[in-house]
Amino acid sequence: xxxxxGLKLKEQLRVNDRELADTGHLFGLEKLERKESDPGTYxxxxxILSNLCNAAWSVGCKVSSSPIAAEGGDAxxxxxxPTGEAVCVSRGITAHPGLLADMIRNFIELDYxxxxxxxxxxxxxxxxxxxxxxxxxxxxxxxxIFYGDExxxxxxxxxxxxxxxxxxxxxxxxxxxDCYSDGLCIAMExxxxxxxxxxxxxxxxxxxxxxxxxxxxxxxxxLAGCITVREKLIEVIDxxxxxxxxxxxxxxxxxxxxxxxxxxxxxxVPGRIRKSQFKDLAMKGKxxxxxxxxxxxxxxxxxxxxxxxxxxxxxxxxxxSGTVPFGENISPTALKSGLLNGYSHIVGFDMFNSGPxxxxxxxxxxxxxxxxxxxxDFSASSGVAxxxxxxxxxxxxxxxxxxxxxxxxxxxxxxxxxTTMTAEFAGIxxxxxxxxxLTLEQACNGxxxxxxxxxxxxxxxxxxxxxxxxxxEIAELYYPVLYLGRNLEPDSAGYGxxxxxxxxxxxxxxHNTPSIEYQCGCAGxxxxxxxxxxxxxxxxxxxxxxxxxxxTNVKELIAEQKPLVHExxxxxxxxxxxxxxARELEDAAIAPFVTxxxxxxxxxxxxxxxxxxxxGDPLDRAPAAVEDDLNKGWVRAGVAERVHGVVAVSNGxxxxxxxxTAEKRKTLRDERKGKAVPFRQWxxxxxxxxxxxxxxxxxxxxxxxxxxxxxxxxxxxxxxxWRLPEDFIFELPAAGKEES
Amino acid sequence: MAEFHKExxxxxxxxxxxxxxxxxxxxxxxxxxxxxxxxxxxxERVPWDDTILLPLTPQLMIVARKGERVVxxxxxxxxxxxxxxxKLSALVHVRDSQQALDEIYRGRDALDEAWVQLREYICPxxxxxxxxxxxxxxxxxxxxxxxxxDTFYREWLGRELPDxxxxxxxxxxxxxxxxxxxx
Numbered sequence: 001x002x003x004x005x006g007l008k009l010k011e012q013l014r015v016n017d018r019e020l021a022d023t024g025h026l027f028g029l030e031k032l033e034r035k036e037s038d039p040g041t042y043x044x045x046x047x048i049l050s051n052l053c054n055a056a057w058s059v060g061c062k063v064s065s066s067p068i069a070a071e072g073g074d075a076x077x078x079x080x081x082p083t084g085e086a087v088c089v090s091r092g093i094t095a096h097p098g099l100l101a102d103m104i105r106n107f108i109e110l111d112y113x114x115x116x117x118x119x120x121x122x123x124x125x126x127x128x129x130x131x132x133x134x135x136x137x138x139x140x141x142x143x144x145i146f147y148g149d150e151x152x153x154x155x156x157x158x159x160x161x162x163x164x165x166x167x168x169x170x171x172x173x174x175x176x177x178d179c180y181s182d183g184l185c186i187a188m189e190x191x192x193x194x195x196x197x198x199x200x201x202x203x204x205x206x207x208x209x210x211x212x213x214x215x216x217x218x219x220x221x222x223l224a225g226c227i228t229v230r231e232k233l234i235e236v237i238d239x240x241x242x243x244x245x246x247x248x249x250x251x252x253x254x255x256x257x258x259x260x261x262x263x264x265x266x267x268x269v270p271g272r273i274r275k276s277q278f279k280d281l282a283m284k285g286k287x288x289x290x291x292x293x294x295x296x297x298x299x300x301x302x303x304x305x306x307x308x309x310x311x312x313x314x315x316x317x318x319x320x321s322g323t324v325p326f327g328e329n330i331s332p333t334a335l336k337s338g339l340l341n342g343y344s345h346i347v348g349f350d351m352f353n354s355g356p357x358x359x360x361x362x363x364x365x366x367x368x369x370x371x372x373x374x375x376x377d378f379s380a381s382s383g384v385a386x387x388x389x390x391x392x393x394x395x396x397x398x399x400x401x402x403x404x405x406x407x408x409x410x411x412x413x414x415x416x417x418x419t420t421m422t423a424e425f426a427g428i429x430x431x432x433x434x435x436x437x438l439t440l441e442q443a444c445n446g447x448x449x450x451x452x453x454x455x456x457x458x459x460x461x462x463x464x465x466x467x468x469x470x471x472x473e474i475a476e477l478y479y480p481v482l483y484l485g486r487n488l489e490p491d492s493a494g495y496g497x498x499x500x501x502x503x504x505x506x507x508x509x510x511h512n513t514p515s516i517e518y519q520c521g522c523a524g525x526x527x528x529x530x531x532x533x534x535x536x537x538x539x540x541x542x543x544x545x546x547x548x549x550x551x552t553n554v555k556e557l558i559a560e561q562k563p564l565v566h567e568x569x570x571x572x573x574x575x576x577x578x579x580x581x582a583r584e585l586e587d588a589a590i591a592p593f594v595t596x597x598x599x600x601x602x603x604x605x606x607x608x609x610x611x612x613x614x615x616g617d618p619l620d621r622a623p624a625a626v627e628d629d630l631n632k633g634w635v636r637a638g639v640a641e642r643v644h645g646v647v648a649v650s651n652g653x654x655x656x657x658x659x660x661t662a663e664k665r666k667t668l669r670d671e672r673k674g675k676a677v678p679f680r681q682w683x684x685x686x687x688x689x690x691x692x693x694x695x696x697x698x699x700x701x702x703x704x705x706x707x708x709x710x711x712x713x714x715x716x717x718x719x720x721x722w723r724l725p726e727d728f729i730f731e732l733p734a735a736g737k738e739e740s
Numbered sequence: 741m742a743e744f745h746k747e748x749x750x751x752x753x754x755x756x757x758x759x760x761x762x763x764x765x766x767x768x769x770x771x772x773x774x775x776x777x778x779x780x781x782x783x784e785r786v787p788w789d790d791t792i793l794l795p796l797t798p799q800l801m802i803v804a805r806k807g808e809r810v811v812x813x814x815x816x817x818x819x820x821x822x823x824x825x826x827k828l829s830a831l832v833h834v835r836d837s838q839q840a841l842d843e844i845y846r847g848r849d850a851l852d853e854a855w856v857q858l859r860e861y862i863c864p865x866x867x868x869x870x871x872x873x874x875x876x877x878x879x880x881x882x883x884x885x886x887x888x889x890d891t892f893y894r895e896w897l898g899r900e901l902p903d904x905x906x907x908x909x910x911x912x913x914x915x916x917x918x919x920x921x922x923x
Contacts, residue, residue: 266770266772269794269885269892269896270891270896271889271892272888274882274883275884276882278856278876278879280855298876307888309891309895406795406796406885407778409770410749410752411762451753452757528851529852529856530851530856532882533874534858534874536799536871537869537870537871540872543849571848572847587848588848617868618869619869620868638846642843669867672831672833672867672869673831673864675833676862678831678832679828680828680918683828683915683918690877695836696876696878697852697855700877704876704878720915721912722878722880723916730878
């Protein structure tokens with residue numbers, strides 16, 4: 001029961017929805033009375049609640065067992081209203097408060113209040129994307145909090161377990177062909193009561209995951225954090241009173257909605273903003289699980305925002321391409337939660353909670369697309385549902401960066417994000433333990449370029465503000481690898497006036513294992529192509545290209561004290577190619593992949609983590625900044641001259657030749673004009689090539705076909721732009737069809 | 741509300757404002773006159789007199805000129821009605837061959853011409869690279885932003901523009917004209 005008029009929670013949800021529709025304010029709060037009458041207490045209690053969630057994060061991560069939570073802090077705790085709206089959240093993986101809020105709402109919508117009922121100490125969980133989860137490794141938990149006999153709040157948690165028992169070993173299953181291979185499923189279940197898990201919950205994890213001790217340890221971590229929230233919250237209510245707590249929680253959520261709307265209104269511009277984005281998943285000819293996966297895919301990830309006159313934001317994914325037979329499809333609920341993550345970074349981060357999402361009108365993504373798979377493809381896999389979503393969300397940073405620029409708020413601008421390439425291991429480690437999980441390298445990218453300076457190197461992550469790649473020594477404790485290198489990667493960000501922060505490269509030697517599976521995973525990467533983040537004339541960051549060597553001569557190299565591999569080296573002069581001999585050596589592998597054979601001792605892995613996107617014409621980059629990069633080894637001389645037009649000489653230290661640089665830049669600008677043609681001239685020729693599908697990979701053709709079929713209006717606009725026949729559809733040539 | 745000197749905003753734009761001052765801007769409540777100061781700075785920097793209505797990008801402005809609203813480069817090059825994607829009036833250098841792509845992305849980082857083309861939009865006036873698109877063949881050029889200028893001025897800034905323009909995307913109409921001219 002809710003506190004209002006003895007309504008059931010489901011009835012209260014209807015009241016809430018109606019009040020928002022009628023007044024435009026969450027809970028119908030046209031005034032924030034607690035804030036206005038006692039702003040000091042209002043603010044103080046907010047910080048207490050926030051600290052309480054962060055205390056839960058500290059406790060929960062310490063209790064957890066897997067390196068993902070215990071070392072990387074890849075988890076999150078939150079406090080919710082009785083009807084599910086997130087009030088405040090801890091640090092950690094901020095992509096989740098939206099779906100945790102929706103999960104609680106779903107428990108209510110499904111009449112769980114009647115059966116099995118809500119009681120103090122009950123533990124509910126979900127990890128099933130069909131019911132709003134993001135992907136199976138993210139276990140979402142919620143517990144109702146009672147004060148006396150009244151349900152006054154919920155606490156929730158998500159932690160990313162090291163293994164959920166999917167058909168492919170490792171933490172996140174991009175390779176899963178369908179949902180039946182996604183692993184252990186907890187579908188909106190009550191999994192414990194009286195603060196204890198049911199025995200069968202433990203038994204299921206023990207029989208269906210590869211690392212049950214870690215998975216159960218993480219479950220206890222989630223529970224410990226939730227109990228921490230509950231126990232501390234009861235003390236807060238004792239002190240400040242239930243009436244204040246109830247009122248203030250609603251006001252915090254509405255306050256946050258107002259903040260987001262206010263920020264858009266005072267710092268952006270109304271209008272329509274569009275950003276195309278694409279992401280590849282090239283698997284043809286690689287090790288896959290089912291025959292249908294022997295294909296290359298390209299995702300269409302279009303973003304359209306309409307900033308409306310009332311400063312609410314309409315968001316559309318019209319044109320999203322179809323589902324893929326891999327674990328890269330995401331439910332609309334999870335996608336919206338991801339959007340809240342992006343919004344928290346770049347729009348509404350004063351009080352992070354559910355509030356800003358009430359200022360959106362998110363158009364349901366096309367049914368049967370990667371962003372709304374289950375309508376047409378109920379068995380679609382969501383093994384690593386994040387992969388396309390996070391690349392789509394990257395556009396949000398650039399989009400708002402452009403909006404802030406137009407109002408002159410240069411200090412708030414950002415370019416696009418880096419990518420997320422994971423390294424996953426499964427097999428016997430150096431202690432004889434079976435391990436399955438991922439390292440944390442990807443949780444520490446370069447940050448996007450800003451409107452006034454470069455991004456930060458290895459200090460940012462799109463899915464968590466808690467960017468941390470963890471200690472090398474800890475990774476070496478869990479997995480049978482030794483770090484031969486972990487260095488900033490030159491030229492790993494885009495090229496522009498302001499450079500994205502650089503990524504880094506980890507170099508591992510497999511050590512002390514009978515054999516281990518290595519999966520270079522996709523949690524949002526591009527390898528055949530690159531991002532469409534050429535903001536204001538920058539070049540997008542390089543594609544993700546890892547390397548490995550299997551069955552190597554490294555043992556002999558060590559014995560002979562010869563050079564090993566400690567970094568990538570120049571793109572045309574790589575260390576792994578120069579220094580290592582191997583039966584199988586890929587020095588520019590198209591990711592993602594699982595190595596054809598398990599790796600063994602003395603095998604080498606080179607795992608680059610991407611830098612972020614840049615902004616502005618690279619010829620406008622300050623020569624002194626290029627000189628500084630040269631001297632730090634962050635840009636290679638060829639890029640400095642060819643792309644930035646900077647002429648520099650080295651006598652042990654690089655010095656820019658200002659006069660030669662000015663001349664070089666003038667020459668390059670003139671050359672640009674000479675090489676370029678009027679747009680219309682290009683359009684006249686290009687539309688014939690488009691109609692003929694000239695030099696378009698089968699993956700490109702199939703992407704356009706599905707995008708246009710699933711979003712007819714989008715298709716009409718594309719046809720109109722290229723003046724294609726009204727009945728034109730992209731089709732593979734007969735031979736191409738057979739091949740694909 | 742905070743207030744910042746125009747000189748500091750200009751230094752921020754140029755990337756030379758010291759970090760403590762930038763932090764101050766980041767942490768303070770936003771200054772309500774920022775847009776007007778920004779327009780003033782831009783107006784002082786351009787070699788022409790048209791009134792800037794909205795800086796679309798650091799290089800391209802929407803300006804009022806003889807009763808029209810057009811996109812204009814800092815250098816003075818004009819791109820026509822702001823409701824038509826300005827890219828249609830730019831020069832474009834499209835890297836859609838392996839050789840042309842390899843000039844930017846070398847060796848290990850080489851792109852695949854059958855998957856992606858790089859479109860470099862160049863100002864015919866000054867040779868600045870205004871935008872770069874990395875998209876597969878068939879993708880129409882992004883019309884990054886179509887502002888609702890009248891609503892912006894009237895409802896958000898609280899002042900009317902002297903004339904009115906319908907808020908609509910006119911890009912496809914131009915393309916249709918091209919097509920009919922070619923027939």
